[in-house]
Amino acid sequence: MERTLILLKPDALQRGLCGRIIARLEDRGLKLAGMKLMRMDMAVARKHYEAHVNRSFFVGLAEFMTSRPIVAIAVEGKNAVDVVRGTMGATDPQKAAPGTVRGDFGIDIARNLIHGSDSPEAAERELAIFFKPEELLSYERETDRWIIES
Numbered sequence: 123m124e125r126t127l128i129l130l131k132p133d134a135l136q137r138g139l140c141g142r143i144i145a146r147l148e149d150r151g152l153k154l155a156g157m158k159l160m161r162m163d164m165a166v167a168r169k170h171y172e173a174h175v176n177r178s179f180f181v182g183l184a185e186f187m188t189s190r191p192i193v194a195i196a197v198e199g200k201n202a203v204d205v206v207r208g209t210m211g212a213t214d215p216q217k218a219a220p221g222t223v224r225g226d227f228g229i230d231i232a233r234n235l236i237h238g239s240d241s242p243e244a245a246e247r248e249l250a251i252f253f254k255p256e257e258l259l260s261y262e263r264e265t266d267r268w269i270i271e272s
Contacts, residue, residue: 124202125155126245127252129237132190133229140193143223143236147197150205151265156196156258162187170251186232194252198260203245206238 128147130140148154162170167184174180199205211218215228228234239245249258 123198123200124242124245125196125198125249125258126202126206126239126242127237127248128195128197128206129187129252130193130195131233131235131237132186132192133233134235135191135193137227137235139227139235142227144195146209146223147195147206150199150209152197152199152202152205153261153263153266154195155198155260156194156253158194158252158257159191160194160252161191164188166251170248182232196249196253196258203239203242207240210236210238 130143134140134143144154164184167187168175171180171183171187174183197206209223211222211224211228213224213234214231215224215234216230218225218228220226223236224234239248
């Protein structure tokens with residue numbers, strides 16, 4: 123099983139979409155391994171978005187992500203990174219397919235509701251930014267057997 127990080131951005135909370143987004147992820151067979159409502163500070167924003175710190179859009183992105191609470195979620199499942207990325211849709215909601223989170227609910231590229239790690243390596247790094255090891259839980263669900271058996 124693979125784990126990955128999801129961030130429900132301030133616009134997801136402001137628009138009351140967290141439950142609907144989490145339900146879509148669970149509907150895809152992913153299980154929650156950790157979740158917290160938190161306020162991202164600038165130090166965490168710099169660490170999380172370190173590849174973008176010197177890019178022109180970083181200041182606006184960091185200001186948005188630190189402006190209001192976010193929900194950090196660790197999910198687990200078979201090919202979790204790819205499943206999350208497919209469920210999110212393209213970064214630009216105008217280009218995201220209907221049926222994806224961004225395609226159905228996104229407004230524009232700056233207000234696209236959700237972040238998901240782009241690789242298993244990035245997921246490992248990002249999970250460590252938002253969760254201590256003891257905050258991530260492993261448990262079995264009945265449906266886990268169905269995935270293993272198929």
